Amino acid sequence: MFSSLTIRGLSLKPARFCAPLAEITHSAFRRLLTDFGGCGAHFTEMLSGRKLLKEDLQRSPYSRRAPAEKRLFYQLMLRPDDPVDQIIDRLATVGPDAIDLNLACYAPVIRRLDACSQLFENLPSLIRVLRATRRAWPGPLTVKIRLGSAAAGNEARFVERLRAIEDSGVDAITLHTRFFEDKFKRRSRHELFAWATAQTRLPIIANGDILGEGTLTEHPAHFQSVAGIMIGRMAVARPWLFAAWNQQPVTIDHAEIWRRLHGYIAADFPENIALRRIRLFTKYYARNFHFGHTLDMAIQNAPSLEAMHARAGDFFATPQALFREPCLQGL
Ligand SMILES: Cc1cc2nc3c(=O)[nH]c(=O)nc-3n(C[C@H](O)[C@H](O)[C@H](O)COP(=O)(O)O)c2cc1C
Known part of the structure; x- marks a missing residue:
């Protein structure tokens, strides 16, 4: 196709x-x-x-x-x-x-x-x-x-x-x-x-x-x-x-993917803009998880890149139930 x-x-x-x-x-x-x-x-x-x-x-x-x-x-x-x-x-x-x-x-x-x-x-x-x-x-x-x-x-x-x-x-x-x-x-x-x-x-x-x-x-x-x-x-x-x-073999480790993008954004942007970019990405990414709103809230309120990293770590430390297809309503 x-x-x-x-x-x-x-x-x-x-x-x-x-x-x-x-x-x-x-x-x-x-x-x-x-x-x-x-x-x-x-x-x-x-x-x-x-x-x-x-x-x-x-x-x-x-x-x-x-x-x-x-x-x-x-x-x-x-x-x-x-x-x-x-x-x-x-x-x-x-x-x-x-x-x-x-x-x-x-x-x-x-x-x-x-x-x-x-x-x-x-x-x-x-x-x-x-x-x-x-x-x-x-x-x-x-x-x-x-x-x-x-x-x-x-x-x-x-x-x-x-x-x-x-x-x-x-x-x-x-x-x-x-x-x-x-x-x-x-x-x-x-x-x-x-x-x-x-x-x-x-x-x-x-x-x-x-x-x-x-x-x-x-x-x-x-x-x-x-x-x-x-x-x-x-x-x-x-x-x-x-x-x-594309039917390529893909490993989906949700925590690792979030952390990787956090790292890429932190490397490419000054901190004040990086925070905004990570917050925006997380709004979408959080829709994968039944309790994604807790991840989203934790990241929206995090005052620094380190705090974001730590809060995402807390979220992903517990196995998270996934939606078969995220709902994008309102985004
Ligand atoms: C946050 C956001 C930013 C967007 N920025 C652009 C943009 O810079 N240029 C553009 O042509 N369309 C932009 N769009 C529209 C998208 O490219 C796309 O046309 C729209 O989201 C519909 O596709 P989708 O249902 O697959 O998301 C934006 C949409 C969203 C939600």
Whole structure:
């Protein structure tokens, strides 16, 4: 199932990807994913194009890649008046395998910048930014979108934007089948993948509420026409998910995995940011355990990296009952 996908000569095997997740898919988490393997490509979290001009890209935990990390898409947030040539020139110094534009984020602070979902809605600006990016970047270029705004006429608007994306030379599209206004409240509308793929010649990567192989086998018709799949939140709860799907031998020692990521984050971030990143990861990871809320609470309140380590040690010292599949509701 989705064993490979080639985008502008870039071979991705398997065509199963870890989604960009702000404050989660940093260098430390991607290193953990790399340890497990089985994921066809990683995505950075959304990076502000303008901020990239000032960052030390080789050192920053947002842009740095581990030598063993095979395929890395850099996801950008671009604004209509951004100096796209300069941004891409600078990004090229870290050797991205591909560039992805975020056209999906609906956060008010981002919309006020005319970026992401706001850029998706503003067709002339969207075309300008896509074309400028295509001119500056000769490699694989993808976009990540939702269904757009749910207001009347949404199908026609969506198709109009697909045309603009195709005509601007984009190579593939990741589609999260929710409207902007849905946020995460409604389920992702997987039944719309068949319709969406019929509207474009570009490969579509399916995203939204894909929990693992079971989601695909439950409704195979929904995913028949897509070229690949992308998983976000469940890959945080289960970083071994891609390796297990790949039928690689995987050892899952929950305590060791938590400790390893704690160590990776502590190595990559200053302590005050490391604490926040570990807290966020633990919210997802704790969903594996029947009594995960005790782990989550202990970590949210821990004042230091050492305290976190000790508290996780106390939790894992007792054998923990596991859910067959973590519930991600509310995350
Ligand atoms: C905490 C969090 C951070 C996210 N950050 C990003 C981001 O930086 N860029 C992006 O395109 N999508 C982002 N998303 C959306 C995810 O990439 C994905 O589209 C969404 O979670 C649906 O997939 P899932 O159901 O497999 O999690 C984020 C989602 C969450 C929950």
